Amino acid sequence: MALIELRHLSKTFKGKTQIVEALKDINLEINQGDIYGIIGMSGAGKSTLVRCINFLEKPTGGSVVIDGKDLASLTPKALRSLRQEVSMIFQHFNLLQQRDVRGNIAFAMEIAGMKKADIDKRVDEMLEVVGLTDRQHNYPSQLSGGQQQRVAIARALSTNPKIILCDEATSALDPQTTTSILNLLREINKKMGITIVIITHEMSVVESVCTHVAIIDNGDLVENGTVEDVFSQPKSQAAKKLIFRKAGADMGSLGERMIRIVFEGSASTDPVIASLAMECHVAANIMYADTRDVNGKAFGQMILQLPEDKLQQEKAIYYLQSKGLRVEEVTSGGA
Amino acid sequence: MALEKMIPLMLDGIRDTMYMTTVSTLFAYLLGLPLAIALVLTSPKGLAPRPLIYRVMDAVVNIFRSIPFLILMILVIPLTRLIAGRAYGSTATIVPLVIAAAPYVARMIESSLLEVDPGVIEAAQSMGASIPEIIFKVIIPEAKTSLIVGATISSGTILGYSAMSGAIGGGGLGQIAISYGYNRYQTDVLLVTVILLIVLMQAIQLIGMYISRKTDKRVRE
Structure with missing residues (x-):
């Protein structure tokens, strides 16, 4: 059974004057251990899609099933505890500006209700994984973009998630830093078996790290499969355009x-x-x-x-x- | 006025003014903070949108803010008598001061809370944070600097109101300025109270700004 299943997922935003169909009947299965790229031009609906996976956006139709649990059927409390298994990292890192690196990594675990001593120990481990031990008492404003994203990754990993969602996680970084962040994600995927979903508009990100790719165009999922298949034989116009x-x-x-x-x-x-x-x-x-x-x-x-x-x-x-x-x-x- | 009379008079004035300002600011925050949190949460774009409740609170805040302080003070005299036992003096003045300042403080806090990066709030939500956790672990700590600046401005405004209250029976420096400087034409007393009010305002501003700078972690070192 797939770890993440999207069935007939749709999302419509109702504005005052117009109705926007951000996602139309999306069907997608993501298996344990995949690094799944979701790519599309800006405005294609990919950010909405990734927010539906952890229900930050509630879909207007269809269902999201994670590890056999239909998110729509969960109570608010159960949904919050499920979110501890589905971490997310963001384009602009979204760190707490008034907490230092340690405090930021500890934050996710405080939310998860872990004990202080366990948190401290885990923070040390996470600092090691992302290579920021010497920066642990710095504040986000004292770090480079790449370092901030590493803190965000440490924060995301700290609660032992099954899935990490990356929303344009490298789009604000320079090419070299992008490579190092992608290498870190690949390493996390290999060593810890964490499933990673990567939202991006950059083909190079998909090429360098993803095993599978789905192409979103104007709210439709137009093509998906392994990266090799889609890249060597793109069928849809949107895929050809991107490639x-x-x-x-x-x-x-x-x-x-x-x-x-x-x-x-x-x-x-x-x-x-x-x-x-x-x-x-x-x-x-x-x-x-x-x-x-x-x-x-x-x-x-x-x-x-x-x-x-x-x-x-x-x-x-x-x-x-x-x-x-x-x-x-x-x-x-x-x- | 002779110096030996002036000094104790002014010391009493400073003490009363500071008493009114600090106690009123404290109570204004006790009322204003929950109100501001409720406004931020229930707003149409908030974490728990309740448009009807929001509109009612929003209107109440606006109504109280649109009544000039001196008129408000007269309007609430019956309430002041009920709470403080009398309608004049420093303690009694705290009642209208709080009523006037609480909506003002609520607006100040609301604007500070709304400054917090929505991305950080979204990140907390993605980790499964509950609404109380988001308020007390994310929004308020992240807005800390702005809240301190707001408190500085608010207590300055309350200091000004407290001086105004001297016109109709409030205590402190405002009352001294009016009863000596205005009613008895003692310009020297008037001048000294004005200087003291300026000094107090400066002190509030300097201390507030110092604390906000010291506690802000966003500044590069």
Whole structure:
């Protein structure tokens, strides 16, 4: 059974003049030990979705089931104690400004009703995990963004949660700090078996740490699966847009025939484009190329502009397909 | 006025003024704090929205705040007699002072509490904190600096009210200023009371600001 199950989840906000459907019939299963990325453009509804998982937002339809418990059926008290198993970290860290690092980590445990001596011991352990022992008496205003997020992670971990929800947790950080925070999350997932849900608008976050990904577009869950599957064969427009965002921006003005070729696993080490030129005498123009390392396997894609001659085009496509590559037509502007 | 008469008069005045100001501020906070918490909680965007209750409290606070202090003092004379036994003197003045200051204090506290970052409150909710825990462990401690600044401003305002009360039988420096300086044309007494009031106000302000700075942890060292 999945650890987190979202069934026909919907959320509608009623404003004075308009009704906004933030989430429409979302179905999603997240298993124990997954690092599940939920990605979408801003305004797609992903922040609302993650807040429905711990009922900070009450869905207007459907159900959220965590570890077999339907959240809608819980009493306020039972919901509060369940929230101790579902920690959350935020884009802006949300630390108590008037408490030092120790005090902030202790806070979650005070809420959980732990004894003072146990809290102190656990705070020491958590400081060790996030590497902030030497900063324990500093206040948030004296820490960098990355350090503050580490405090938030320590706070989130302190109550031994089953799940950690990350709402744009790295969006306010520079690339280097982002990498270190993501590494920490991956380590936590591996060592402690904690399921992690990551909300982000950055594809690179999903690539570097997630095992699974769901794509949210305009309140709909348009695609989900393992990161490898979704990244190598994106089906929906929204997924393609996110994965080939950069390429899409460049292609609008060109009307000539273009194809996208996808490399999976070993194929990305063959010099196919060079061979194409040498063996078939077809000069393809590389419009966009990107190779990514997804969970240890190499994935890449390229967008090629083919010569005007129809025969040459077919020859090139045939050749690439014979090399075991997937070839797709790219229509202008709609990557 | 001769100095040997002036000094004991002024010492009494200072003592009465400080007595009225501190006791009134204390009671105003005892009434104003729960009222402010209730306002913040029940507001449409609060943690426990009760729009009807909120609107009633909001209106009551506004009504009391819109009555000028001197008029309020006259209006509540029957209540003052009931509570203090008489309608004049320092102790009696505390009754209208509290009634005038409590809604003012409630507004000051309300605005301090609303300054707390909603993200921090959301984080506490995500950890399963109850509403009392959010109020006493998150909102009030996080608003501490702003609350101290507010208390400084509020006690300054109450000091001003207490001086005003001298016009219709209140005690302290205000009463001395009016009965000697205004009714008996003793300008020297008037001047000394004004200077003393300024000194008191400065002292409140300096001490309040010092405490708020000392306790604020947001400042980079």
